[in-house]
Amino acid sequence: MSTPSATPATPAARQSLTMVCATMAGAIPMMTLVLWFVLAVDGIGEFPESWPLLVVLAAAVGAYSICELVGFRTPPLQYSNRPTAEVQADSWRRFTASTFTRFAVCEAVFLISVTLAFVADSFWVVLLGAVIALPLFFWEAWPGERNQRRFAAALESGGIPSYLTGRAQD
Template sequence: MSTPFAAPTTQQRLTTVCATMAAAIPMMTLVLWFVLGTHGLGELPASWPLLVVLAAAVGAYSFCELIGFRTPPLEYSSRPAAEVHAESWRRFTASTFTRFAVCESVFLISVALAFVADSFWVVLLGAVIALPLFLWEAWPGARNQRRFAAALESGGIPSYLTGRPQD
């Protein structure tokens, strides 16, 4: 007789998808080392590609902090709590993917600049900045759930995103 298992929750599924998307950054970095790192790490490039990557990271961080967690508040309706909970997760998931795309753009910009500068250092810098940026801004952890739930609940309607109404 087989043991039944519980179906994964919405949070578990979103975490799995985010982990898979985050794994692409180190994988692409490794692949690009074989393309750009023909002689080890190579020479450090001119400073402008590195500064462009840093500027992109600052822009991505600013976007995520200032705009990434904004959403219209939930409107009052006579819907059951389960429907409100499902809508909250749909909106949180869409916001998470948007924030991920913005954070990953830092890495993608570094890849393009690495070919222009012909240096693996630019890719490495992009990966070292983009991965922690993604983990801070887009990972569906408690911090980001609370921030998004606060925006959803700003109209006074509980979102149940964190499992309970926000205080």
């Protein structure tokens, strides 16, 4: 005899979004490896001047700021007579769109580093972009509990439960 789980079952939407995010995150290390063959002629190459690295760091600070200040904002849910499943599906659609937007902002750090790597002719810039962009993505865009709760709080700011986390926020 099995005992019921104390936590609600993970919805299919979360599993799908997690799989898509894992695939998108995997593109960064894959592109880094490919660019190693293009840019690193002798091993990893010489360390570049400081300006490309500073631009990548500035882009990362900007991406983090955008994600923190704007990335989790959304209009609150409006009262309606919709069933709970429909409200939850709408909440997941809005969370998914927000996740993709935050991913694009985080990935822009890596893409800027790729461009600057060709300008500076140094693989180090790509490496720095990947090392910064991946943790930034996992912190800001991964559809984990932290980001779900933050987005659910924004959805529920009008007093209507979103059921994004499987139940109304406390």
